[in-house]
Amino acid sequence: MRTECSVLLLLALVLVLTGLVQSFHPLFVFDGNSTTHRDITRMAVLQKTAEACRDIAAADGRDFTLAIDESLTAERVQEACSSSENSTSLLSSVLFHSSITNLYLSNANVDLVSVLSDEHHFDGETFQKGRDLITQGVSSVKASVKRENFIAGRWTLGSVCHTLQDFYSHSNWVELGNTSPYSALITPDQPLENLAGLNVSTCRNCTGQSCDNNILPDVLQQGLLTSGYFSILSPEKPEGKCSHGGAFDQTSIRDPVGGINKDDITSSHGSLHHQAANLAINATLELLEDIRIAVGDKNFLRLMGLSQSAVLCFVIDTTGSMSDDIAEAKRVSFDIIDSKRGTEQEPSAYILVPFNDPGFGPLLTTTDADTFKANINKLTASGGGDIPELCLSGLQLALTAAPPSSEIFVFTDAPAKDAFLKSTITALIESSKSVVTFMLTDVLASRRRRAINQADAQLYRDLSRASGGQVIEVSKADLAMATSVIEDSSASAVVNIFQAASPGKPDNFTFTVDSSLQNLTVYITGAASLTFNLTSPSGGSQSSGESAGPLASLTSAGNLRRLSLNNDNETGLWEIKVDSNDPYSVKVTGQSSVNFIYNLVEAREGVHSDFFLKESRPLSGGNASLLVTVTGSDSVKAPDVTLYDSSGPTEVNGTIRSLGGGNFLVTFSDLPAGDFVVRLRGHDSSSLTKSTPVGFQRQASTQLKTSSLSVTAQANNTNIEPGSTVSIPFTVATTTGGVVNETANGMFAVRATNDRSFDSSAPSSVTIEEGNGGKANGTVTLTAPDTATSGTDVTLTIEAEDAATTDINYVVLRFSVGAKATDIKGPVCQGLSTSTNCTSSPCAAAQWEFVANVTDGVNGTGIESIALREGNGTLNMSTLVGPGGENITVVSYVASCCARRVQLSAVDNVGNVGFCVGQVRESATVAPVTTAPVTTANVTMNVTSTGGHTLTTSCGLWITALLLPLWK
Template sequence: MLTSRSIVFVVSVLILWDGARGFMPLFSSNSTTHRDITRQAVLRKTAEVCRDIAASDGRTFNLTINNALTVEQVQSACSGNSTSILSSVMYHTSIASMYFSNALVDVVYALSEEHHFDDETFKGGREVLTSDVFAVKSSVKQENFVAGRFALGRACHTLQDFYSHSNWVELGKTAPYSALIIPDRSLENLAGPNVSTCRNCTNGDCTNNILPDVLQQGLLTSGYFNIFSSEKPHGKCSHGGFFDKTSRQPPTGGISKDTVDSSHGSLHQQAADLAVNATMELLEDIRLAVGDNNFLSLMGLSQSTVLCFVIDTTGSMADDIAEAKRVSFEIIDSKRGSQQEPSAYILVPFNDPEFGPLIMTTDADKFKAEINKLSASGGGDIPEMCLSGLQLAMTAAPPSSEIFVFTDAPAKDADLKSTINALIESTKSVVTFMLTDVLSSRRRRGVGGVASRAMSQADAQLYRDLAKASGGQAIEVTKSGLSAATTVIEDSSASAVVNVFQVVSNPGKPEKFNFTVDDSIKNMTLYITGSSSLSFSLSSPSGASQSSSVSSGPLASMTTAGNLRRLSLNTDNQTGLWEIDVNSNDPYSVKVIGQSSVYFIYNLVEPNEGAHGDYSLKEGRPLTGGNATVLVTVTSDAVKITEVTLYDSSGPTEVNGTLQARPVSDGNILVFFPNIPSGDFVLRIKGEDSATATTRATPTSFQRQASTQIKSSSISVTAQVTSASIEPGSSLSVPFTVTSMSNGAVNPNASGTFSIKAQNDRSYSSSSPSSLSMSEGKANGTVTITVPSSAASGTDVTLTITAQDSAASDINYTVLRFSVTAKVTDTTRPVCQVVSTTGDCSSSVCSSSQWGLTANISDGVNGTGIDSVTLRQGSGTLNTTSSSSGGVNITVATYSASCCSQSVELKILDKVGNVQLCTGQAKVATTAAPVTNTTTNSTAVGLHSVSLRRPLWVSLLLPLVWWY
């Protein structure tokens, strides 16, 4: 029996293996990886959806769809405006979350045959795949797109492994095996348990090791794999590779196509190409189930950010709520229908003791209605549940979102600070606090008799700390001055906002700061927060200057609201090196933003050294004294990165990164940082932008800075997760290990205790230790979380485990994400039966004739029921009514159209996301051989199609035309 420690060891060993359990997860110098496959399929399918939408709108779509597509090309083509400044940050981060989740399957499910289609577990593999696909559809139905992407990444891994681990390619198949994503279709020609499938490889050559009879009969098999035992069924193929012990037992060798160096590596690219097409087929199934708009949201395709408000609704907040309404309505109304329109809206009210509910929608009018419902009342004692509301917003919003919190009270749940810090670092979201009447010396008369609530400096410092960690701001204003401060919300709602420079000085000291502005930056804005005595001077590259005493000068127009100075730069030539000289001994911050299509995203990754060393996503903080590797993605091919640093302004300390020489495609750069000291760092990149070389003799310098701080820690927190989903009414136990580290290695002499906090954003019942005692530098614990039976399928749950040392001076965390997924028993697609047709389209004048059909649609006795029937093709009128026959609910669909539109395609969806397409065509009489006259109905998914030939007047009597 395997212990938890031996499982961790096994997982570590498998990661070191060249190929783990499938295609290489992320990077390879000579082979196609899971990352490549997922990325290519997502880009191609997204482009196809945008092309279809453009065609239905009568617009042109100028993009060649192939495997060479880039994020920026698809983003630009889908927007229909290549000249505007577009932000593809959400698209980049969404694709990254899918391929990181894909790669995680090799860690979490390293020993699961079903997750990799090993050991001929085709039925089990399809059940795993089906479960993940239903989880995607359920999450999207709840508009939980972040959770949907994680489930989609897992599904893609299992599906892609089929083509690497089975003999589908060796059988000469050139199209995907559609039955894998159609649960009600039988899996055929499976090699039986007693059927021999392979023979020994010859001198290491496995080219022809699959038995000829298996290939001639078209029998489907996959390789057996085991790192502990060499036993396998007699005559069966092995996966192959150094760690596969079964490959040493006859028949020796393997059939894996994971890399070009695998046993069947000569077929690697064919397997990878099929995996791309199969992934596109899977994406098409999801698209049909969720609709085009939700599909694009799932992919993260948006030019704009979300609008996210967390609002205190206690009695004294009437003015603040009114201002939140005003600014949100102004953004919505001014940007509706444009590329600047927010991609989603999130609202979380909080009071005491209540917080929530979370309102998340893509419908601007629904958001307006919800925020209109807010009113200021009650509140009880002064502190409120601010951080609980913020936690809800942070786990619901897409990564890299900007969240605005409105409050005039301290946080009653300040114990959540470590959890919020962990979520900030994990999601890289920016939090800005709108704090009204901090340290008001007079007692304010509350609304409705509610007592005055004065926030002390200590109370406000909590919000300042969180703002600093996220790269946001703590803006302190009076109630009457709030309107002037909310311009920062309007600034952030613009498309393609980038962070050029940011620094927080605490304690404050007079200092000069430089920042570089490149040609791509437009609409530059500078924010300075600090005491009323703060003064500064701004100097441009041309030598012009402006002091803080001038509100409108040669460089900028300045407005002041509370502790905020906002400078809107009005110079035409912003390119070059700027300087700001700040004079203050009190704490202050400086932030410079602008609009640009050139930006970067980053993720901490962990190297796994092996024959083809790869990387996996790192959760938590890097280790003090240890090494760190950062994967940086830059959005412009015209940018050349020359310098990546970790900068701590409080030191000041700067750690220079080494740009790795190994090739990493698609604008990705691996950066290595040695011996990270203790501190709070931000990531900065510098380089050259040659995009404007046509107007300049030499490329211009540029810089960007990440908003979120990267903090080092001497604590490691790791969790062993065996499932990414939880059924309603069930519990899940998560073992975790906390380790004291020294210079990146375990400190076996460490003793003492760790304080433990385990928080989930749904307030589900959970149990966990509050402290753990170390033994040889380590401590083990378990968190158990119980999901209520009333939880809706598709709900996402974020579990954050933090550990703090006994001196309360160091902390680290791990963030785990789960989906609530009800067990799906309805895996059968709906049935469509055409029962009658009307009309004749023989007339040469099509507009003078009508035709129609009536169809009975059902989901069977044991189905979940028909959710919707919609037109996918056809310009006629569709009506539906409900009836019942023999205990089966029937949806009667009636369609009528002009003979100018002679075909129809109905999309039928049941309540769990099974999709059926039903096609029909008008009857047309001809003078020659009407009985044998035929037509072809063809539908296609990905790169293959199915064509059916039927007499014209018989085609309407088809029960259905299968989509797959």
């Protein structure tokens, strides 16, 4: 009974203190100048991304002039990394900003789901367990990148960075006088040395309010590594040990009292905060470099989200009547690929999901255009005749595979057999903010058994509206005219200016055009009887009957009207007047470098009150907070951010707090029930000096829905080993005014689905009973099959619905499959020989050679790649089998004597990295029998593992073979 009570007490404390943080502040510091996990991660990502771009530019013979320092911004890095110096296409940093944001939100999430885990924060001298978390996480990141699952890799990387960064705040590494990172933390085959034993006292009481000298002198003199103990439940800790410190740390009130953390400038060792933060930045850089070497520069940039263009994503019905549609999907995708190949507008990735009945998939995700071409070429229309098809199952795969804010195009001529997935698809749309457009052919075609009636089509309309997409209904003959929307979406820097959907009534809509916008396009979908009138700021007008009017050129296909505004677009307020009593939608897009992204965040109280990512709907009647980032302009100072509901119309104003760097925290109070979109308006401060400053307007595509249900779930471990099962506890509650209604009761339907069809169990319902505080608990299990490959990602959606099926909320969780690493040793250099005749002059007339035998050992996973990290000579490789049966790669490097240093990196098949360095040195001596000087060339071989250990040997010219254990 006591154990059960302790568990309940612990769970209660976790729920109360879910914002409890014992680390660098996760995201924001509103007082003082402390450095946060967000700052550390952002600076390291920008610097390492810039370094990768610099090295790619050097290899391509291009200039790279960006100074890599603390002043880097996403926009400056994006521009410098542009591969085409003469490119006229607009640059957009939206995808890069989104990826960086995902990294630091994942980083912060560790303080939410692993708040009481010592190893996640290196508390209580858990150095081995903390290191295991890092190295297993890095292994998972590399496996994800290998499978091109960059989203999963990014999410795992963020959490790994949190644990690594906390080491420098929570341990005494800084107090020991270290000025460089502890490289053994990212190298599993390196020993963790000089750890303070369990029985070794490490601290003494703080003196008054000062804890500057509370670490024992003997610990510092002997260089013993320790970290503070932390507990919110009990003051117990090993005798003589340091505490973390702070108001929530109960161990800090027991001798030795005080703490040693450096989380901010007011912490126990706050005077060392900035030193710890700088070391955390350098350690994150070292971690990113290890991953960069393992995956290669191009894949590293994809992991960082550096891309000018979105993905090309098709979900295609492959039943017998779809041959025309498949042919058109091939044509338009091939046109996009062939016209953009080699340019900055080439899609960053290609996603293809076929579906029919009874199957869907397999999912294809690739960055290789030819692979995508080959797979879409294989699609054939066969079978079918009956309806419906598994459309939503295919769409679910695409939504979880595509990067956030992607455009997804679904081709079908049949209703969805799996309409029960509607709420799951809606949840994934809201979570990913991806736009889904349905290309429906031959709706209500009476000549065919396969037909989509209006009720069937409404499902697609509801999903497209939730995402900000469109439902385009055309005949198969007119499909080619409608797919122009796909080509429009593949342009660079596409922004959404305005969007609204009407249930069917005449209405007027206005939108603002600013000077940064180019190639404006207006899309209107609706019944054939729909008419409209477009009016410019100067009063010019064009009606729906004019295909080539003074304001735009108009093309029509099925229910779609596409207006391409003339090149001499006027800035200011435009108006569209639509006359229709049937449902219709209006969407206005353009191209501009100025855009914005947002994430729903939730305030949590604790040691460091902060905000964390909220992956569910905001509560009606409560408060909602958005983290908004304006991209492409540093002169947007104070935008107006609102939540807009066009069906009302209702507009809710937010309170804005600037966080610097184009970031804003926007808070909405007493949020009414409804479906909203985020709208950003304001003035670019660069235009305020003009006599008539022009405003700008951008609108998010995805709807933001409110709910009176609260669904929360936390997975303590987001990595699943093949064949293992994870349990995810969840809680459902009803709320009033955004607060849990403790007197409520009732039954709620529960659904748990995952995109990989992994075995899963969940209760079909939960019941809130009287006296339970208005909450009901349940557990979902998820099992990865034995055959699951490392690097596979899986997205789990848990939904709760009230009995009247009028209110739904959800939570979205992401997991990565990763087998426990068994090969933790990097490649080994078993033999080395050098030869040189660098005594000649000029240096270009002579060469030197460096030879190494590289192996991953008999029990290793094998050498995947060997690359030239430094040097401009010629690298040749061959393979042979060693005496122990191991595969050996013989590496030969030949270079001019003008370039006298080489560094090689070797990567094995699970991403372990090793380095080998060769260098020619000259020393002058005088021969005893002549008066002329004689130059002797010496070669120095350095070998460095990712653990940072270096061995150096100097050899004379006449020594031609050396055997050294170079890689550890």
